[in-house]
Amino acid sequence: MTLSYQSTRGGQKGITASQAVLQGLAEDGGLFMPTQIPKLDVSLEKLASMSYQETAYEVMKLFLTDYTEEELKNCIAKAYDSKFDTEEIVPLAKADGAYYLELFHGSTIAFKDMALSILPHLMTTAAKKNHADKEIVILTATSGDTGKAAMAGFADVPGTRIIVFYPKDGVSRVQELQMRTQKGENTCVVAIHGNFDDAQTGVKKLFGDEAFKAELAEKGFQFSSANSINIGRLVPQVVYYVYAYAKLLDNQEITMGDQINVVVPTGNFGNILAAYFAKQMGVPIKKLICASNDNKVLYDFFTTGTYDRNREFILTNSPSMDILISSNLERLIYLSAGCDAEKNAALMAELGTKGSYTITPEMKEKVADFWGGYATQEEDAAEIKRVFDDTGYLMDTHTGVASAVYKKYAEATGDTTRTVIASTASPYKFSHSVMEAIAGDQSSKEEFALIDEMSDLSGIPVPRAVEEIRHAPIRHNRECDVDSMKAEVADILGI
Numbered sequence: 001m002t003l004s005y006q007s008t009r010g011g012q013k014g015i016t017a018s019q020a021v022l023q024g025l026a027e028d029g030g031l032f033m034p035t036q037i038p039k040l041d042v043s044l045e046k047l048a049s050m051s052y053q054e055t056a057y058e059v060m061k062l063f064l065t066d067y068t069e070e071e072l073k074n075c076i077a078k079a080y081d082s083k084f085d086t087e088e089i090v091p092l093a094k095a096d097g098a099y100y101l102e103l104f105h106g107s108t109i110a111f112k113d114m115a116l117s118i119l120p121h122l123m124t125t126a127a128k129k130n131h132a133d134k135e136i137v138i139l140t141a142t143s144g145d146t147g148k149a150a151m152a153g154f155a156d157v158p159g160t161r162i163i164v165f166y167p168k169d170g171v172s173r174v175q176e177l178q179m180r181t182q183k184g185e186n187t188c189v190v191a192i193h194g195n196f197d198d199a200q201t202g203v204k205k206l207f208g209d210e211a212f213k214a215e216l217a218e219k220g221f222q223f224s225s226a227n228s229i230n231i232g233r234l235v236p237q238v239v240y241y242v243y244a245y246a247k248l249l250d251n252q253e254i255t256m257g258d259q260i261n262v263v264v265p266t267g268n269f270g271n272i273l274a275a276y277f278a279k280q281m282g283v284p285i286k287k288l289i290c291a292s293n294d295n296k297v298l299y300d301f302f303t304t305g306t307y308d309r310n311r312e313f314i315l316t317n318s319p320s321m322d323i324l325i326s327s328n329l330e331r332l333i334y335l336s337a338g339c340d341a342e343k344n345a346a347l348m349a350e351l352g353t354k355g356s357y358t359i360t361p362e363m364k365e366k367v368a369d370f371w372g373g374y375a376t377q378e379e380d381a382a383e384i385k386r387v388f389d390d391t392g393y394l395m396d397t398h399t400g401v402a403s404a405v406y407k408k409y410a411e412a413t414g415d416t417t418r419t420v421i422a423s424t425a426s427p428y429k430f431s432h433s434v435m436e437a438i439a440g441d442q443s444s445k446e447e448f449a450l451i452d453e454m455s456d457l458s459g460i461p462v463p464r465a466v467e468e469i470r471h472a473p474i475r476h477n478r479e480c481d482v483d484s485m486k487a488e489v490a491d492i493l494g495i
């Protein structure tokens, strides 16, 4: 069966998967959605005996229907290899009565590696299939983790360049060092004087700037996106939810047909949307618990039906979730509106002009699989300490938010369903905040001293990704204002 893709705002239809991957964002500013969410065509029993790579093929072939078997298997083999520090790719750690699905064993120690290890291969394959003759310029806004993972994926990939914008004071020290030491002749990093939403809005504006795109095309360039709005990010993320269920079966933690809950620390709504897709494909998932930090715009949305970005942007110790415009929510809105692009486009227009919109009671009914919760920075730190003291399991600040929200959910509902918590980063990526949570004030200590101390305390070896930046030279020093992003891109590309 062949799926095609269409914009959530109605402007583009009948797009193949490879075209959607190549293009990133739809021309009308909408996001690409498949005409339907396919059902798994292999049983969960069978999946239980499959490797991560085999599972990836079974899931991705259903969405990326114009890639050949050989092309897809090739992309998967190149992505999920020894860049990951464990053969399981995503281990499930059982601790404190839940299963922590560790999505941070890739080369940049955050869950973004799960999709960004494969996106460059999907994209270069798509370029070949569609006879694209232009150099692909990946424009990416990052709240800290996407930027590094995307550059690691695209570094020195022929026919591509990558430009990353990150909020200058909105990322952790390790995140910043990871990006500014990035190697690769085709990589470029710019710190913007603004927050993540400014970066993301700026990038979206460039995608919508027809005159600029025409000028670029003349010079032989074509934009694409490595942000989670790209369907090539979303599809690989569905895989690990299928894999997690199959592993729980294989390990006899659950029996066939048992439901599980999933908790996801959420920012741009990409990761949790992938879990929702897994549910639609047939994985027995009961509740999707959406965990926010102090920027609790999604908690408010799921409790009231009103999405309202008009509020103060709070910089927290879980910076990859410091977001007020969760782009991928648009895909859920579109689905809940019965795939009515016009209705969705009207709500998104309201978001653009007023900064808020309200869904109808019928639409709210359709998103009842989601439960919204949030944890403050203090609750997050307390949760990291509690779980570490009780069990010895050490988690990062984003996973801490999810874990704290899970506790609130269990208390509020009494639901005892087995629960998978998406663990989205290594504690080493947020060493300062994690050490403060478990060992008190660390303000006088240097980053790498703290990292060594964390290793002594937790017994977890310092990951390769952190050792790599300990002595690496800084290669990127660019900075710009929010309103000069376009000029910056032109300068980088030499046009």
Ligand SMILES: *Cc1c(COP(=O)(O)O)cnc(C)c1O
Binding pocket: 110, 111, 112, 145, 146, 228, 265, 266, 267, 268, 269, 270, 271, 272, 320, 321, 398, 424, 425
């Ligand atoms: C990106 C990120 C998130 C948020 O994921 P979304 O898909 O944007 O919701 C959470 N935790 C970490 C560590 C991240 O890097």
